[in-house]
Amino acid sequence: MTRTPVNVTVTGAAGQIGYALLFRIASGQLLGADVPVNLRLLEIPQGLKAAEGVAMELDDCAFPLLRGITITDQAATAFDGANVALLVGARPRTAGMERGDLLQANGGIFGPQGKAINEHAADDIKVLVVGNPANTNALIAQRNAPDVPAERFTAMTRLDHNRAVAQLAKKTGATVGDIKKVTIWGNHSATQYPDIFHAEIAGKNAAELINDQAWLESDFIPTVAKRGAAIIEVRGASSAASAANAAIDHVYTWVNGTAEGDWTSMGIVSDGSYGVPEGLISSFPVTTKDGKFEIVQGLEISDFSRARIDASVGELVEERDAVAGLGLI
Numbered sequence: 001m002t003r004t005p006v007n008v009t010v011t012g013a014a015g016q017i018g019y020a021l022l023f024r025i026a027s028g029q030l031l032g033a034d035v036p037v038n039l040r041l042l043e044i045p046q047g048l049k050a051a052e053g054v055a056m057e058l059d060d061c062a063f064p065l066l067r068g069i070t071i072t073d074q075a076a077t078a079f080d081g082a083n084v085a086l087l088v089g090a091r092p093r094t095a096g097m098e099r100g101d102l103l104q105a106n107g108g109i110f111g112p113q114g115k116a117i118n119e120h121a122a123d124d125i126k127v128l129v130v131g132n133p134a135n136t137n138a139l140i141a142q143r144n145a146p147d148v149p150a151e152r153f154t155a156m157t158r159l160d161h162n163r164a165v166a167q168l169a170k171k172t173g174a175t176v177g178d179i180k181k182v183t184i185w186g187n188h189s190a191t192q193y194p195d196i197f198h199a200e201i202a203g204k205n206a207a208e209l210i211n212d213q214a215w216l217e218s219d220f221i222p223t224v225a226k227r228g229a230a231i232i233e234v235r236g237a238s239s240a241a242s243a244a245n246a247a248i249d250h251v252y253t254w255v256n257g258t259a260e261g262d263w264t265s266m267g268i269v270s271d272g273s274y275g276v277p278e279g280l281i282s283s284f285p286v287t288t289k290d291g292k293f294e295i296v297q298g299l300e301i302s303d304f305s306r307a308r309i310d311a312s313v314g315e316l317v318e319e320r321d322a323v324a325g326l327g328l329i
């Protein structure tokens with residue numbers, strides 16, 4: 001059967017995440033090995049030439065699933081008929097720069113893109129915001145797209161999720177595939193809370209198996225939460241291949257579903273679950289099926305976990321209030 005190509009828009013296509021992402025999308029890893037794609041690359045005018053170069057290389061891969069590439073600096077063109085939008089283009093954090101400083105710099109990008117999605121995207125549009133501060137950028141885009149169902153706007157915490165899984169594997173000697181039900185709560189920032197109290201390692205409760213509160217507090221949580229800064233420190237540039245990998249994982253899981261007995265972490269519009277104020281874009285444990293997700297309900301939250309979730313959610317409230325103060329939402 002010939003499938004209609006899916007229109008995938010990528011902003012910041014000429015950046016370092018873009019370079020690690022586009023070839024994987026075109027090879028079928030974003031949506032599936034039988035799903036043809038049209039790529040729509042949005043860049044700022046200064047980025048267009050480099051985007052042309054990436055498109056030349058995409059051509060040279062002769063990907064059977066890649067049906068077309070459009071390069072533009074016009075959001076209306078880039079989002080026209082978009083089914084999936086990966087909002088990557090943003091100002092990356094550089095050494096010593098705090099995430100809060102990024103709000104103003106990035107806020108102006110995501111309002112107009114939200115409006116363009118509202119006006120031009122396909123009815124089934126799914127949006128993943130990668131560009132930092134991802135949760136609040138997603139909130140800005142979502143609030144600027146009142147006609148699109150709010151649950152179609154998501155922010156990426158899958159990199160944090162994958163980092164947490166990798167650290168658990170390292171600590172216990174288990175394989176990554178044995179680790180299930182890790183949760184990232186809150187903001188994609190240093191306040192995030194990677195929660196292992198419901199996680200399982202080869203079917204056993206991870207927190208009980210490890211049984212090392214000191215490691216949890218002084219090693220695991222800060223290692224996962226500050227990994228972005230650690231990569232910048234060591235690599236001299238922010239995470240790119242691992243971020244692109246997480247973006248692929250996020251959309252693939254959203255579209256194709258979580259495995260039985262597992263869940264993932266996504267930044268999504270809160271419905272008030274777990275005391276997270278309604279409307280904030282915060283990370284939750286979710287299961288996905290048939291292109292839809294549901295928050296995993298009924299998890300017992302200890303005082304230890306509650307304090308950490310509240311701290312990260314508190315930061316999201318501050319970011320929301322800051323962008324509201326700037327008139328961005």
Ligand SMILES: NC(=O)C1=CN([C@@H]2O[C@H](COP(=O)(O)OP(=O)(O)OC[C@H]3O[C@@H](n4cnc5c(N)ncnc54)[C@H](O)[C@@H]3O)[C@@H](O)[C@H]2O)C=CC1
Pocket residue numbers: 011012013014015016017018042043044046047088089090091092093109129130131132133134156157159160188238239240243
């Ligand atoms: N959520 C997450 O887990 C992660 C998020 N990030 C964030 O992803 C973003 C991108 O990172 P990199 O690719 O390394 O940055 P980069 O600086 O290499 O690339 C960004 C690209 O976006 C373009 N751009 C800027 N404004 C644009 C606009 N209005 N429309 C279209 N394109 C625009 C730039 O010209 C540039 O080519 C950063 O904000 C970074 O902090 C990075 C790693 C993980």
Ligand SMILES: O=C([O-])CC(=O)C(=O)O
Pocket residue numbers: 092093132159227228229231238239
């Ligand atoms: O910290 C940064 O700027 C990049 C990032 O989001 C990450 O690697 O998690």
